[in-house]
Amino acid sequence: MPARELRFVDDMAAFGFSPERSRRLQEVMGYDKHRIVEPGVCVSDLAIEGLQLLFHQQLLQPDEFDAMLVLTQSPDHFIPPTSNIIQGQLNLKSDMLCLDLNQGCAAWLVGLIQACLLLEQPAINKVVLITGDVISRKVSPRDRNSFPLIGDAIGIALVEKSPDASPIHANLRMDGSRASALMIPAGGFRMPSTPETAIEHDAGDSNLRSLDQLQMDGTAVFNFVQREVPPMIEDLLRFANTPEHAIDYYLFHQPNRFMLEKLAAKMKVNPARMPANVVENFGNSSGASIPVNITMNLAQQLLTQPLHVCFAGFGSGLTWSSMLLSLGPLRFCSMQTV
Amino acid sequence: MHDPLLQILARIRSDADYRNSSNFVEDGLLDSFDMVMLTSELEKTYSITIDGLDFVPENFATLDDIRKLLAKNGASL
Numbered sequence: 001m002p003a004r005e006l007r008f009v010d011d012m013a014a015f016g017f018s019p020e021r022s023r024r025l026q027e028v029m030g031y032d033k034h035r036i037v038e039p040g041v042c043v044s045d046l047a048i049e050g051l052q053l054l055f056h057q058q059l060l061q062p063d064e065f066d067a068m069l070v071l072t073q074s075p076d077h078f079i080p081p082t083s084n085i086i087q088g089q090l091n092l093k094s095d096m097l098c099l100d101l102n103q104g105c106a107a108w109l110v111g112l113i114q115a116c117l118l119l120e121q122p123a124i125n126k127v128v129l130i131t132g133d134v135i136s137r138k139v140s141p142r143d144r145n146s147f148p149l150i151g152d153a154i155g156i157a158l159v160e161k162s163p164d165a166s167p168i169h170a171n172l173r174m175d176g177s178r179a180s181a182l183m184i185p186a187g188g189f190r191m192p193s194t195p196e197t198a199i200e201h202d203a204g205d206s207n208l209r210s211l212d213q214l215q216m217d218g219t220a221v222f223n224f225v226q227r228e229v230p231p232m233i234e235d236l237l238r239f240a241n242t243p244e245h246a247i248d249y250y251l252f253h254q255p256n257r258f259m260l261e262k263l264a265a266k267m268k269v270n271p272a273r274m275p276a277n278v279v280e281n282f283g284n285s286s287g288a289s290i291p292v293n294i295t296m297n298l299a300q301q302l303l304t305q306p307l308h309v310c311f312a313g314f315g316s317g318l319t320w321s322s323m324l325l326s327l328g329p330l331r332f333c334s335m336q337t338v
Numbered sequence: 339m340h341d342p343l344l345q346i347l348a349r350i351r352s353d354a355d356y357r358n359s360s361n362f363v364e365d366g367l368l369d370s371f372d373m374v375m376l377t378s379e380l381e382k383t384y385s386i387t388i389d390g391l392d393f394v395p396e397n398f399a400t401l402d403d404i405r406k407l408l409a410k411n412g413a414s415l
Binding site for chain 1: 350369370371373374378387389390391
């Protein structure tokens with residue numbers, strides 16, 4: 001988690017909002033504080049600091065894992081993969097798989113599923129999963145739809161085989177026909193960045209953003225989540241033959257408080273079992289929001305006991321996924337500011 | 339301005355001329371965040387919970403649309 005903290009009351013000045021309108025928005029959406037990296041900081045910088053800390057505290061050995069997955073939408077470079085950069089900087093063994101995948105707010109789920117698939121291989125016993133973004137670097141500070149909610153962070157998890165693990169159930173769905181709902185149009189090979197793509201325009205809603213920056217159709221994304229996530233969870237519980245009351249916590253990706261409260265209402269879940277406090281403290285941490293949720297709300301419990309949890313992630317792609325598992329006791333579970 | 343709905347809308351955007359708009363969303367009087375704030379205000383005022391699936395621009399386009407939205411979600415008007 002980057003140390004630099006911005007406050008909504010300070011962001012407000014860029015949006016031309018009246019204090020009353022800002023206060024109301026803050027109350028409904030959960031705007032308050034969010035964490036942003038210093039200029040120039042990349043995903044690999046956060047990952048290397050985090051892994052070094054785990055090595056230093058002897059919670060993880062550098063030669064202990066056979067694969068490292070990095071799921072991000074803000075890679076250090078197009079070439080090479082960010083996972084290879086991390087491997088090289090930390091002098092990790094060459095007899096391992098380094099793999100980058102482009103995923104945003106569903107990264108934690110997609111990454112866990114990929115880790116489980118890799119662990120089916122006899123040669124792979126432990127996988128380090130790194131998810132998250134420094135997407136603030138691609139969000140216009142004058143875009144009130146995105147900037148006050150954006151949070152930079154990464155999560156690092158060690159996923160390993162266990163002889164007495166209980167079954168893990170998951171589902172994963174994707175719909176590329178709605179890909180433009182969350183997009184950075186320029187900067188790739190389809191639309192290379194130019195001085196023109198860097199010019200900020202009013203998109204018609206008084207928000208200024210350029211083609212080099214994140215564009216989000218907020219209403220389309222909101223409706224996607226409300227329409228797709230509840231039936232996905234129902235399907236998962238049915239498939240796993242698990243009654244709703246058996247779930248201790250619903251640990252969902254957290255875009256904003258309003259969306260989470262609407263999801264909890266639609267699913268008829270007591271909001272106390274679906275924590276929604278990440279955004280107001282750290283911002284929407286993209287693929288790291290579920291690890292942040294875990295460490296912020298359940299760390300002490302999970303170090304000593306298992307909890308039956310349901311994860312759900314949803315975001316760019318569009319991608320949505322959920323997982324049901326008995327989580328814990330964990331070897332480590334903490335949040336570190338770097 | 340005696341219409342209670344217009345009073346609520348004015349609290350969301352006091353500078354907007356709702357009376358002379360045929361579509362609040364298309365005319366730029368309500369953006370997605372205004373719809374969020376309006377939803378919250380309507381829920382508090384009418385003691386209802388508006389279904390997340392009803393959070394679409396068509397339900398916030400006119401006073402009639404908003405009244406239909408309220409009625410659908412159990413408000414007593």
